[in-house]
Amino acid sequence: MSYSVGGRSIFSGLNLSIxxxxxxxxxxxxxxxxxxxxxxxxxQLKPTSGQILFDGIDVSALKTRELYALRRRMGMLFQNxxxxxxxxxxxxxxFPLREHTDLPEPLIRxxxxxxxxxxxxxxxxxxxxxxxxGGMNRRVALARTMATDPEVLIYDEPFTGLDPISMGMIVRxxxxxNNALGITSIVVSHDVKELSELSDTSYIIAGGKVAASGxxxxxxxxxxxxxxxxxxxxxxxxxxxxxxxADYYQQLLGTEA
Amino acid sequence: xxxxxxxxxxTGLFVLLGFAALFFMVTQITNRELxxxxxxxxxxxxxxxxxxxxxxxxxxxxxxxxxxxDTITFDQNVYKAVVKMRIASNYNRIPNDSDAxxxxxxxxxxxxxxxxxxxxxxxxxxxDRIELVQDALVLENLINQLVASFMGRRDEQNDSGAxxxxxxxxxxxxxxxxxxxxx
Amino acid sequence: xxxxxxxxxxxxxxxxxxxxxxLFLGRILGQTPRALLRPSLIIEQVHNTGALSLxxxxxxxxxxxxxxxxxxxxxLLRFGSEDALGTAAALALIRELGPVVTALLFSGRAGxxxxxxxxxxxxxxxxxxxxxxxxxxxxxxxxxRFIGGVIAMPLLTLIFIAIGIFGVQVVGVQMFGVDSANFWxxxxxxxxxxxxxxxxxxxxxxxxxxSLIAVYEGYTAVPTAEGVGRATTRTVVISAVxxxxxxxxxxxxxx
Numbered sequence: 001m002s003y004s005v006g007g008r009s010i011f012s013g014l015n016l017s018i019x020x021x022x023x024x025x026x027x028x029x030x031x032x033x034x035x036x037x038x039x040x041x042x043x044q045l046k047p048t049s050g051q052i053l054f055d056g057i058d059v060s061a062l063k064t065r066e067l068y069a070l071r072r073r074m075g076m077l078f079q080n081x082x083x084x085x086x087x088x089x090x091x092x093x094x095f096p097l098r099e100h101t102d103l104p105e106p107l108i109r110x111x112x113x114x115x116x117x118x119x120x121x122x123x124x125x126x127x128x129x130x131x132x133x134g135g136m137n138r139r140v141a142l143a144r145t146m147a148t149d150p151e152v153l154i155y156d157e158p159f160t161g162l163d164p165i166s167m168g169m170i171v172r173x174x175x176x177x178n179n180a181l182g183i184t185s186i187v188v189s190h191d192v193k194e195l196s197e198l199s200d201t202s203y204i205i206a207g208g209k210v211a212a213s214g215x216x217x218x219x220x221x222x223x224x225x226x227x228x229x230x231x232x233x234x235x236x237x238x239x240x241x242x243x244x245x246a247d248y249y250q251q252l253l254g255t256e257a
Numbered sequence: 258x259x260x261x262x263x264x265x266x267x268t269g270l271f272v273l274l275g276f277a278a279l280f281f282m283v284t285q286i287t288n289r290e291l292x293x294x295x296x297x298x299x300x301x302x303x304x305x306x307x308x309x310x311x312x313x314x315x316x317x318x319x320x321x322x323x324x325x326x327d328t329i330t331f332d333q334n335v336y337k338a339v340v341k342m343r344i345a346s347n348y349n350r351i352p353n354d355s356d357a358x359x360x361x362x363x364x365x366x367x368x369x370x371x372x373x374x375x376x377x378x379x380x381x382x383x384x385d386r387i388e389l390v391q392d393a394l395v396l397e398n399l400i401n402q403l404v405a406s407f408m409g410r411r412d413e414q415n416d417s418g419a420x421x422x423x424x425x426x427x428x429x430x431x432x433x434x435x436x437x438x439x440x
Numbered sequence: 441x442x443x444x445x446x447x448x449x450x451x452x453x454x455x456x457x458x459x460x461x462x463l464f465l466g467r468i469l470g471q472t473p474r475a476l477l478r479p480s481l482i483i484e485q486v487h488n489t490g491a492l493s494l495x496x497x498x499x500x501x502x503x504x505x506x507x508x509x510x511x512x513x514x515x516l517l518r519f520g521s522e523d524a525l526g527t528a529a530a531l532a533l534i535r536e537l538g539p540v541v542t543a544l545l546f547s548g549r550a551g552x553x554x555x556x557x558x559x560x561x562x563x564x565x566x567x568x569x570x571x572x573x574x575x576x577x578x579x580x581x582x583x584x585r586f587i588g589g590v591i592a593m594p595l596l597t598l599i600f601i602a603i604g605i606f607g608v609q610v611v612g613v614q615m616f617g618v619d620s621a622n623f624w625x626x627x628x629x630x631x632x633x634x635x636x637x638x639x640x641x642x643x644x645x646x647x648x649x650x651s652l653i654a655v656y657e658g659y660t661a662v663p664t665a666e667g668v669g670r671a672t673t674r675t676v677v678i679s680a681v682x683x684x685x686x687x688x689x690x691x692x693x694x695x
Contacts, residue, residue, distance in 0.1 A: 042572060068574040075572070082569035085561070096573045099580070141569075148573070261480070264487045271491035275595025278602035279640075285624070286530055286605065286631045313632045362629070 011037070011047075011208045023178050023185040025199035027192070029230055029239050032205050034188045038156055041186075042074060043067045054152075072100065075145035076154045081137035083129040083144070089116070090125040093144045100148065115143040119173060135166025142173060153177060155187045159194055167191075171198055192231055204230060206238075296346035297324065298383035302357045303337040308368050308393025310359055315369040316342045323348040326370060342370060344381070352377040356389030368393060464656050467578050468586050475583035485588025489550035489651075493596060496549055497542060501600040504541055505607020508532060512608070513616050522618050526627035529608040534635050538601035539642035540687050543650055546593055547679030551654035554585050555675040558658025559668035567659075582655045589654070593647025594640055601639060638694045645686055650679045 011033060018024045028034055039045045040052055043059045052059040054070065062070060083092050093112045097103060103111075116122040119139040129137060138158060145153060155174065159167050171194055178185050189195055195202065204212045204227050212227040229237030245251070307329060316324035324344035332339050344351070354375030361368050372387070381387070475481070508529045516522045558581060561567050567577040605627075612618040654675045661671035 044568070044571065068576070071572055071574040076569070078565040078569055080564060082565035084566055084569075085564070096575070099573065099575045144573075264484055267491040268483050268487040271486070271494055271592075272595060274494070275490075275598050278595075278598035279636075281602050282534070282598065282636050283633065286534075286627055286636075311632075313634070315629065 014205070014209055016203050016210055016213070018184065018186055019201065020184050021178075021182050022200040023174065023187060023198055025195040025202040026186060026188045026205060027190055027195065027202060027230070028205035028211075029226075030190070033208070034205065035156060037205070038076070038154055038186075038188055042071065042076060042154070072148060073150055074152045074154065075148070075150035077138065077141050077145055077156060077158055079157045079160060080134070081129070081141035083132075083137060083141055085129050088126050088128050089121065089132070089140050092129065092140060093147055095144065096148045111147060112143075115146050116140075118146065118176075119143045120169075133166070135162050135169060138162075138166075138170060139173065142170075142177075146177070149181075150183065152184045152186065155185065155189075157189055158187065159189055159191045167194065174198060190230075192233065206230070297343040298346055298349070298381075299327065299341055299343055300381050300383070300385045300387060301339055301341050302370070302387040302390050303332065303335065303339055304359060304390050304392050305337060306392040306395065307338045307340060308359055308361075308395060310340065310368045310370070310393065316344060316372065317369055318348070318351070318372045318374065323351075323372070340370065349380060349382075351381045353379045353381045353385060353387075354389065355381065355387060356391060357387045358391035359393035361394070460660070461652065461656050464659065465652055468583050468652075468655070471576065471579040471583045472587065474579050475587060478584070481580075481584040482587050482591070485585045486592050487588075489546075489554065489585070489589045490592030490595060493546060493549045493592070494599070496545055497596050497600050498603050500541065500545055501538075501603035502607040504537055504600075505529070505533065505604035505609075506611045508537070508604070509608040509611025509615075513612055513618065522612075522616070523622040523626055525608065525612045525618050526623040527630045529612070530605055530627045530631050531635060533601050533604040533608070534631065534639040535642075536687070536691070538604060538639050539597050539646055540683060542593070542597045542600045542643065543646035543683040544680055546589075546596060546647070547650045547654065547676055547683070550589060550592070551650050551675045551679050552672040554589065554651070554654040555658035555661070555672045556668055558582065558585070558655060559661035559663075559671045562659065562661055563663040563665070563668055577659075582659060586651050586655050589651025590644070590647045593650065594643035597639060597643030597646075638690075641694070642687065642690055645690060646683050649682050649686060653679050653682065 014037075026034055026037065036045065040047055041054075041059065043052075043062060046060045051061075054074075057070060059067070059070065083089075084095060087095070090112055093115055094108050097108050097111060113122055113125070116125055119142055121136060121139055121143065124132065124136065124140075129140070132140065158170050158174065162170065174185060174187065175198060177183050187195065187199060201215060202213065203210050206226045211224055226238040228234070229239060235241055310326060310329065312326050312328055314326045315322045316326060324342050327341040327343045329341075330339045331337075340357075351372065352375040354377040355372050356375065358371050358373070359368055360371045375389070509525065512525050512529050512532075513522055516525055516528065558567075561577075561581065567581065570577045570580060609623065613620045613623055657671040657675045657678070658668075661667045
């Protein structure tokens with residue numbers, strides 16, 4: 001699968017498969033297009049060439065209506081939760097149910113309370129999203145995503161900007177969703193430590209390709225420099241510390257900026 | 258979540274206020290004293306010049322509105338304006354030799370058709386034509402005539418009268434041209 | 441035209457924007473039937489764009505009417521025809537000032553609110569999240585707001601005009617002592633139903649244009665704080681220019 005934007009190639013010959021019912025981590029340095037990859041998977045973007053198969057269906061070849069039908073089988077958790085700001089927590093979780101089903105109100109209420117209970121926020125049902133902390137926001141978003149019982153859950157940077165406690169809660173939830181419900185999970189992140197205890201398999205993406213794959217703890221001593229730098233968090237390496245510039249001394253002694 | 262009832266209540270009040278404004282304008286501001294739908298008959302009159310008479314203008318007798326101007330068209334065969342009027346059917350005893358004049362209400366007021374009753378025993382009925390008409394007074398023509406009559410009086414003293422009437426004619430021709438240009 | 445170029449960059453951008461807006465309108469209209477099946481969403485937007493703009497519309501209507509009363513009275517006094525104040529002011533309000541000033545206020549109050557709300561939903565991934573939940577944001581977010589604006593704007597125009605005439609009456613009749621009977625009767629004899637229709641049609645057209653610009657700018661806003669800010673500014677500027685241009689065209693057609 002390849003993808004390019006405005007002649008600039010983001011991915012070339014990228015090939016990966018996500019095992020059903022497992023937790024897969026997609027990692028890579030900033031700017032490698034992890035979010036773009038997610039958008040390709042969910043059909044928000046179309047690849048320049050190649051296929052994206054979801055349960056044997058080519059996502060990129062679908063018409064809007066079919067794509068929407070397919071998306072009901074996926075759930076996606078956004079970086080900041082992306083709760084609808086004009087409704088409270090309860091209505092946010094109820095939103096996909098109200099949009100897609102004609103369930104009677106008592107049933108909707110039961111489902112919503114069950115999902116909120118699962119993320120530990122049943123007590124916050126009547127709060128507005130602006131009254132929630134970042135971690136709570138993401139947990140509500142998770143409950144909302146779970147409301148329609150998807151087969152695949154995609155987490156886009158679920159750990160960024162969270163304190164260790166909230167982070168621990170999210171890790172536990174991701175693990176729980178996967179174990180208890182058998183949901184296929186895809187986690188995009190660059191938090192090596194969290195992912196190493198969470199993921200079953202990992203892909204490290206760099207330079208538009210899969211640079212390494214396998215269990216994360218096996219990747220620590222990888223022969224590829226970029227993988228090594230990323231997994232071990234080295235400040236300098238193939239991704240240079242210095243942004244390309246003219247020679248330091250020449251610039252200092254010279255006159256141009 | 259905001260209370261649904263509050264939203265519905267204020268939206269309802271807003272919509273009602275909007276319709277109240279519309280109702281106020283339609284009933285209080287426009288002239289609907291005479292409903293054309295409530296039974297009416299149609300008469301026509303042909304004028305040389307209707308001035309600025311417009312459809313919707315009042316048709317009145319003795320200052321009382323009895324009808325409305327319906328349409329105004331131009332008849333190419335006789336070069337006259339054809340004014341169709343709808344008169345309320347309760348005013349059904351207007352003599353058929355009545356005359357229609359285009360008048361102006363006030364200095365800046367709009368123009369209307371004033372009907373003065375004649376002496377006939379027969380009354381106007383639907384489709385009739387009022388034969389006796391009086392055109393709109395165009396201010397410029399009036400002034401022109403005034404000026405011309407002054408000039409004419411002076412000319413009479415040292416020149417012939419035939420030339421005066423020629424001058425008058427050409428003056429009026431120019432006048433009507435400028436009027437057309439204005440419109 | 442210089443202003444237009446300033447707003448849109450250059451002629452090519454301008455054409456592209458026109459095309460983009462038209463296609464966007466097509467998408468909205470395509471989703472309108474389904475959006476109409478959820479009247480509660482539309483009622484909420486009539487509330488947001490209409491009922492919440494009521495105070496500013498009524499205040500401005502009153503003062504525009506009052507100014508019209510002052511200016512009109514002093515002008516007509518020179519011709520000794522101050523009785524025509526009702527006619528002059530009512531026609532000015534119904535045919536021009538009402539629809540145009542309401543549209544300008546509408547784009548300032550409701551248009552910017554729509555643009556920034558949708559823009560923020562875009563910036564915080566709410567629209568994308570909806571797409572991921574297989575909910576079309578055009579149907580769920582954009583269409584109800586657009587329809588709400590189209591419904592609210594003519595009603596606001598009518599309210600503005602009615603309050604404006606009241607303002608003229610306060611200054612003319614109460615303050616300057618124009619004869620009340622003459623004021624109303626002259627107004628009645630020279631304002632036709634056509635005039636009110638002209639005002640109402642302008643209200644509908646401006647509501648259509650201003651709402652469309654607002655939702656388009658919000659929907660296509662660059663998803664950053666700066667981008668949302670720029671979208672609201674563009675909403676006001678484009679709405680104002682468009683309103684005045686459309687006003688000229690409509691007046692030329694309907695006069």
